[in-house]
Amino acid sequence: MSARLLSGRLVTTVSLATTDTVGRLRQLVALNDECGDARGIDLIFAGRVLADSETASAAGLSEASDVMVVRVTPFRIAVACDDHGARVFDGVTGSCEVVLTGHRNAVRTIAFSADGTLLVTASDDFTVRVYCAKSWVCLHIFRGHRNNVNAACFCPDSRWILTASDDGFARVFLATACGRASGSEVFRGHTNVVNSASFSKDGLFVVTASDDLSARMFDFSTKACTTVFKGHRAPVRSAVFSPDGAYVLTASEDCSARLFSTATSICQKIFSHHNDVVRSASFSPDAELILTASQDMTAQIFRVSSGEHVQTLKGHKSFVHHAVFSPDSSKVLTASDDCTARLWDTAGGTCQRCFVCGCTAVNCAVFAL
Numbered sequence: 555m556s557a558r559l560l561s562g563r564l565v566t567t568v569s570l571a572t573t574d575t576v577g578r579l580r581q582l583v584a585l586n587d588e589c590g591d592a593r594g595i596d597l598i599f600a601g602r603v604l605a606d607s608e609t610a611s612a613a614g615l616s617e618a619s620d621v622m623v624v625r626v627t628p629f630r631i632a633v634a635c636d637d638h639g640a641r642v643f644d645g646v647t648g649s650c651e652v653v654l655t656g657h658r659n660a661v662r663t664i665a666f667s668a669d670g671t672l673l674v675t676a677s678d679d680f681t682v683r684v685y686c687a688k689s690w691v692c693l694h695i696f697r698g699h700r701n702n703v704n705a706a707c708f709c710p711d712s713r714w715i716l717t718a719s720d721d722g723f724a725r726v727f728l729a730t731a732c733g734r735a736s737g738s739e740v741f742r743g744h745t746n747v748v749n750s751a752s753f754s755k756d757g758l759f760v761v762t763a764s765d766d767l768s769a770r771m772f773d774f775s776t777k778a779c780t781t782v783f784k785g786h787r788a789p790v791r792s793a794v795f796s797p798d799g800a801y802v803l804t805a806s807e808d809c810s811a812r813l814f815s816t817a818t819s820i821c822q823k824i825f826s827h828h829n830d831v832v833r834s835a836s837f838s839p840d841a842e843l844i845l846t847a848s849q850d851m852t853a854q855i856f857r858v859s860s861g862e863h864v865q866t867l868k869g870h871k872s873f874v875h876h877a878v879f880s881p882d883s884s885k886v887l888t889a890s891d892d893c894t895a896r897l898w899d900t901a902g903g904t905c906q907r908c909f910v911c912g913c914t915a916v917n918c919a920v921f922a923l
Contacts, residue, residue: 555610555619557583557597565623570610577606579615579648581621591628591647596906598622601698602666602753603899603906606648631887632673633895634661637914640675642922647896649678649908654692656683662802663705663876663918669713669923672729674704682717684729686923696727705750710757710773718751724762726774743779750792750834754799759816761802763793764765769804771816783814785821791836796858797841805835813858823861827854834876843900845886847877855889855900865903869896876918889919 566586584592629645640654659678682696702719724741746765771781789806830850855865872891897907
């Protein structure tokens with residue numbers, strides 16, 4: 555097998571057996587390439603990025619094959635799993651680097667602070683944990699919710715942690731301290747389970763999603779509800795602000811995602827391409843695209859301006875719980891009940907890598923910042 559750069563220059567020739575994995579081939583190529591690091595290259599054949607777990611035979615490779623070597627920036631992903639743990643993977647090689655333990659029940663969500671130094675997890679054990687993203691040591695445990703904690707995220711300056719729970723409340727904790735949230739730090743108004751909570755980009759507002767069929771916007775400083783977004787005919791699973799704060803995007807068990815104006819609370823667009831529960835919906839960083847994840851085993855990409863359906867990401871074998879764009883919007887990361895997280899090419903819709911988490915469902919997957 556020949557490995558070449560985009561310029562056509564030959565990097566190396568590798569003898570391979572049909573049972574050799576792509577991961578082994580990557581290592582052999584890296585040894586003969588000036589980068590010298592398998593984490594710094596992707597191997598492309600027949601127009602797609604080869605996954606490390608594939609064998610040469612499954613990938614269609616032979617001794618006569620020409621494989622393209624593309625230099626990539628190393629990155630990590632983190633996932634939250636049903637087996638009470640969270641995992642951090644090398645995004646290029648697909649190898650698991652660390653398993654974060656401590657929770658006593660399923661971990662529902664995982665998120666990094668804006669500066670990438672901290673990692674927060676939310677669990678069905680009623681707690682939230684904060685880990686150092688360098689040593690992976692648990693720094694803080696937050697208690698206060700009286701039921702499963704469905705979501706947790708940092709505010710833009712990483713000072714506060716926002717949570718959502720089956721107890722019907724969203725709460726805010728000081729990220730550098732342990733303990734319970736006081737009554738003044740609770741966002742009230744929903745009459746059922748709160749499934750998600752997130753900040754606006756400027757940190758001034760919070761939006762929540764609930765089984766009471768609504769999403770609510772709150773003033774962060776006063777904790778007062780300023781807007782209620784209605785229209786869904788079933789529980790609302792997630793709600794997020796657009797990067798400019800002009801819109802709120804919701805995902806619902808009524809098989810749709812909806813785009814609401816934050817100024818008027820009026821629904822601007824309905825995205826109804828899925829045929830089962832929509833578990834999450836999010837914007838691309840440039841706000842041009844919308845990404846949804848569904849129990850119909852797919853993720854879908856839509857154009858915000860026109861509502862046009864752009865891409866279907868299909869390959870998971872069970873519910874897709876969560877989907878998110880990479881910081882440059884070129885990739886999509888999905889989390890599924892089929893025990894995997896998958897990395898996709900946004901433009902082509904092809905699966906580039908599969909991160910296997912044993913026999914446990916993956917509830918959330920995010921790019922490390």
